Amino acid sequence: MSTITTEELSETTLLRFATAGSVDDGKSTLVGRLLHDSKSVLTDQLEAVERVSASRGQEAPDLALLTDGLRAEREQGITIDVAYRYFATPRRRFILADTPGHVQYTRNMVTGASTAELTVILVDARNGVVEQTRRHAAIAALLRVPHVVLAVNKMDLVGYEEKVFAAIAEEFTAYATELGVPEVTAIPISALVGDNVVDASANMDWYGGPTVLEHLETVPVAHDLSHCHARLPVQYVIRPQSADHPDYRGYAGQIAAGSFHVGEQVTVLPSGRSTKISGIDLLGEPVDVAWTTQSVTLLLEDDIDISRGDLIVPSKDAPPTTQDIEATVCHVADAPLTVGHRVLLKHGTRTVKAIVKDIPSRLTLDDLSLHPHPGQLVANDIGRVKIRTAEPLPVDSYSDSRRTGSFILIDPNDGTTLTAGMVGESFASPEPVKDESEDDGWDF
Incomplete structure (x- = not known):
């Protein structure tokens, strides 16, 4: 693979994605294979994995060790913590969250998928869709992850049979559709061997779709949140003791969505007080406009009581x-x-x-x-x-x-x-039951 230049990287898009699945479905092996075959592993990392694998009597490197970094993970052979990995190809940059499969660590899957634009859910071809598969699909649906990939792994252990893959894909897709998942892409793979992870498999000529990496590189990603409801949660009130700016009062935070511009009418919630933006500081320099994910300081025309936890929003688009x-x-x-x-x-x-x-x-x-x-x-x-x-x-x-x-x-x-x-997220709910309990004495 050719070396990626700084100029090429600046023109690529970023995809945040997470992996999920049951214990021993091969998530860490898939991630390791993805990093290895896309030439995203440093030489010393690969040498360390080869040494540990050889000490265990394994003939080939255990690529799962590239992500299972905790000592407890290596000892138990399971993923416990969310392992974040950063890699890039000439077509796209990636932030990958390898999440645990054990039911005890489902909370970590919620963390890893909460900011993901795509989730790869692995299924062992021998076991098919199991309870943890359904749980991960439900979480992906609730978190409104736009794209879901069903990776049917260990196809080499079922003789690369098309009917096995087709049955699992049909069952999962039907379940995900009921949950409201907008898109499911099913891919038959063998993470251990490398079939359909980065390179197309010669063992499954009946499959004509993309490999995992090809799909990751080409799936449409919309990062433009500048047209969403503008929101700035206030993190800190800045009052520098400076002779040059004795009256400076700025409200700092990271813009959660949308954009703000100088002169815009804004409302501070929950107080409901309104004013105008008199200035925006970004990295110590004044700017006219700021948008999503930028950390900025807003200056306001009026002296309003604002503290950490308040929310600054456009007056014309204030939430209740x-x-x-x-x-x-x-x-x-x-x-x-x-x-x-x-x-x-x-x-x-x-x-x-x-x-x-x-x-x-x-x-x-x-x-x-x-x-x-x-x-x-x-x-x-x-x-x-x-x-x-x-x-x-x-x-x-x-x-x-x-x-x-x-x-x-x-x-x-x-x-x-x-x-x-x-x-507000909801599956169909039963009719509410009227609360006829006595007043509990709490004052809110």
Whole structure:
């Protein structure tokens, strides 16, 4: 493969993608094969893998070791933490999140896929679609990952049979379609041998589609969030003690979506106070316009009480503020989430006290049916919750913004992350049951 120049890299697009699947389906081997065959592994890394593999009596390098970096992962032979890898080809740059397959670490899959534009879900051709496959498909659907690749792995162990691949692809695609996944691309592979990962397989002439890398390089990616609802969560108020700028007051943060320009009328939430942008500082220099993912400091015409956790938005496009949030969540903690649970809710840069008022339903992954009013969610459950916050929050629907439409619930006692939530996302829900319980005495 030819060397990539700086000029070529600057013209390529970036794809964030995650891998998912059950234990031993071969995710880490796939990632290692992808890095190895695309010539994205440094010589010393490959030599280290070869040494460890030889010490274990393996004839060929164990490419899974390129991603399983923790000592516990190497000892147990499973992926535990999310392993991020960065690589590039002449056509595109990639940020890859190799996520764990064990059900105990489903929470890590949520983390890895939360910013992904594509998810590769692996299935062992011998086992087909299993519960963890369905769970990962459901999470990808809830997180609104635009593209899903079904990689049917270990085809060499089923004689490269087309009918085996076709049956698995049909079952998974039907399930994903019910979940609302917009696009599924099925690819038969053998990560261990290298079939259809980077190079086309000579063992599956019945398959005429792209290899995994070809699909990753060509799948359309839309990074332009400049036309989305503009949102700036305030991270820090800057008041430098400088004789040159004695009255400087700036509101710093990373633009979550959209763009802001000097002279624009904006509203600060949740207070609802409005003013105009008098200036924008980017990397210490004034600019007229700033957009998504840039970290900036906004200067405002009026002296308004603004602090960390406030949200600056265009006045003409302000989201509603509310203390009642209904969302679909993935519970990631070992301790259950119960009705009446007192929690902290972190939304953007703001953290407020909250109470779980109801758990209307829990999703059954086998048939996508809903178990009404389960009373609690346990680790890895996906369900609906109704939350009452102590203070009003400006929230978007997750379908409008993955950044400002999401939140996490935190245990106020020890800071443990309990639940990841998506505002407004829903599978078909049962009819709500009227809450006839007595007043609990809480004042929010």
